[in-house]
Amino acid sequence: MLDFLNDLLWGKVLLVLLIAVGVGFTVASRFVQFRYFGRMFRILGASQAFQRDKHGHLSSFQALLLSVAGRVGGGNIAGVAVAITLGGPGAIFWMWVVGLMGMATSFLECTLAQAYKQAEPDGTYRGGPAYYISRGLGRNWKWLAALYSVLLLATFGFGFTALQSYAVATSFDDAFGVPVFYTGIGLAMIVGLIIFGGVKRIAKVSEVLVPVMAGGYILIALVVLGLNLERIPDVFMLIVNSAFGLEQAVGGGIGAAILMGVKRGLFSNEAGLGSAPNVAAVAYVPHPANQGIVQAFSVFIDTLIICSATAFIILLSGVYDPASASEVGGVALTQASLAEHVGEWGRSFVSVALLLFGFSTILYNYYLG
Template sequence: MLDLLNDILWGKVLIGVLILLGLWFTVASNFVQFRYFGRMFRILGLKQAKHDQHGHLSSFQALLLSVAGRVGGGNIAGVAVALTLGGPGAIFWMWVVGLMGMATSYFECTLAQVFKKAEPDGTYRGGPAYYIAKGLGGSWKWLAFLYSILLLVTFGFGFTALQSYSVATSINDAFGISTYYTGIMLALVVGLIIFGGVKRIAKVSEVLVPVMALGYLGIALVVLSINLEKIPDVISLIVRSAFGLEPAVGGGIGAAILMGVKRGLFSNEAGLGSAPNVAAVAYVPHPASQGIVQSFSVFIDTLILCSCTAFIILLSGVYDPATVGSQGGVALTQMALAEHVGEWGRMFVSVALLLFGFSTILYNYYLGENSLNYLSEENSNLFNGFRVAIICLCCWGAIMDLGTVFAFADVTMGFLALANLFALALLFKTGLRIMKDYDQQLLEGHEQPTFDPADFPDLDIDSKAWELEPEHQALKRTPIQGQKSTVVTQS
């Protein structure tokens, strides 16, 4: 039954819905992810975006938290599976879905910022549950409640155990350390971090994510540098295979499209609604700023890190379409890297998988905590109980065969995505209004647009969450007569 539901949700329904919505969001927004690609770097280059001076989490820290969640086993094992079952053409379609997913991520993370809620300790809470309840109105609170339950079950519990299993088996493969010991050590380290709350998680991610992402990118650049003459042929192979111009691998062009889209969606999570929970924690002067930054995290995940794995494999001699089916997943990536740099490459892949999995556990914990916060306002006993449960899951997941858990989590993640995508479709006009407000301020010459909830009196916005810091108060535009009514009605 679980396999059947997974096939229907991920093999048919979600692929169609995510692609159609991604195209709609891209075209209707005048290709927002491309228009503001350069601006992503300018936003992150601002001092305020890197380190907030007023006790909030910065835009850069929120970006690293989301990258910590998006970057995981899918970047190493998932890409190898896509190549095995869909051939090189799957990588092209993975790129396509990543580029479209940037627009979806932009709107879901912008909406998460608009409807975020201020907390007494200076942090913020937000995400799909909040923008469903506040953006769609009281009659849709049941959907917000359902979304929170699905998020807690899928990421808070299911995927935490699965990542623990991934980390433990990776250490066992690389160093021969028993999964029992790894589970205990993992539980201790995770416990020390999560009891410090989201700020401690952000500080750990600020160190861990750049190390793991840049380390993996670095080894890929080494592989590219020693295979420069082969790169044009590999790119040509990927493009030709995507359109059926190469001998069929697996199921031919259909398999290439299916596997590329599916693995791309699994990896970057655009549309699932997980990243908006993290995007909402940052202080930014305008919601669109965080939407732009978070769309960049999809680019990092799919267009950069997934491509690293693809080129490592395709530039090696171990990739043979006739026999590749006998080796898949992590094993294929390990074999390929070992051919390029020697046997230590196998250990490098295992360590990379360890770091990716560990960062994802921290991310999954925060998603579960955010769900609990929506379901039960700041119940400290409930939060501490959840933290203890996460610690236990780290131990249990490390030593169990989690095939059924994985299948169940895939089903709940499918329903989670459907709930979020339905809400995004209904709230798309609101997202466009926020985007046009940002666009208009740039046209007026404001280098750093600011957000004023008074411009949107029809929206249920927490004004305390949008109290601008002094350095941004000075940048606030002076409304001209009739401007507010124009901003409110444009859609």
């Protein structure tokens, strides 16, 4: 029964619904994610003027980093590898499509969070789907806001956090031989010290952690690209051909590529899940749409940059063979691929990157919970 519901909701209903919403919002907003792409950087630059106001509000930049901390997790390393293994290289193309459409969804849900946010007695703000459902749709819809809040607590407070912790612990066990139990205890202690400091402490940690972890991972990906410049066009063609079934990569063909690409894209960037608006609402901005534009950029960072970095590390390595089912999958595939490029220390690098990605996501999840 559980498998049936999972296949129905996650395999069909939810995927179709989120894609339809992304496409619909893109058209209705006249492709806002493309029209205002350059404005994202101007807003982030201007947000520094609001970074130290008297109430200690978060700036757009701080809210962006906190949002990226949540979106970028184990799925950017392990999830992309799974998508390639089960859906073939073409899954990456459909992941890009979902990311671009998801930018419009994120823009609208985060703009709504700003428009319907609520000021607290201490001068800070709270907001998110629970607020804009109850305040925007009226009293008759408070039951939906309550249901959303309960589901948010269950999924982000417990479910998703357990997934991230497990991915980090097993990765460290494989790379360094550290028992899963000890890794879990260490994570719990460090996370506890941070989350009890509230959203401002989480934001301060994210402000340091996110640029380091994302920048380091992107840098190593650029090194890999530099070592394989002549093969990059071939990998692009492999991705596109596999996406449209022009080159058979896995048993499921184009259907498997679309399904895995869409699944991993939605799971990674969280556009439409209603999590990012809770962070977007706490930022201090002159206009609600400003934060919507900034949060759309976080989807771009997650899916179009970091997920793509993992994909090219794998597809340029030769470890994954598109002509046959790969014997290695998940984190192990990413580790083996990077080791093929830079040597055995690449395995340890992936484990440390996964630790930082998972740690930042756990902080974000507990903030939401």
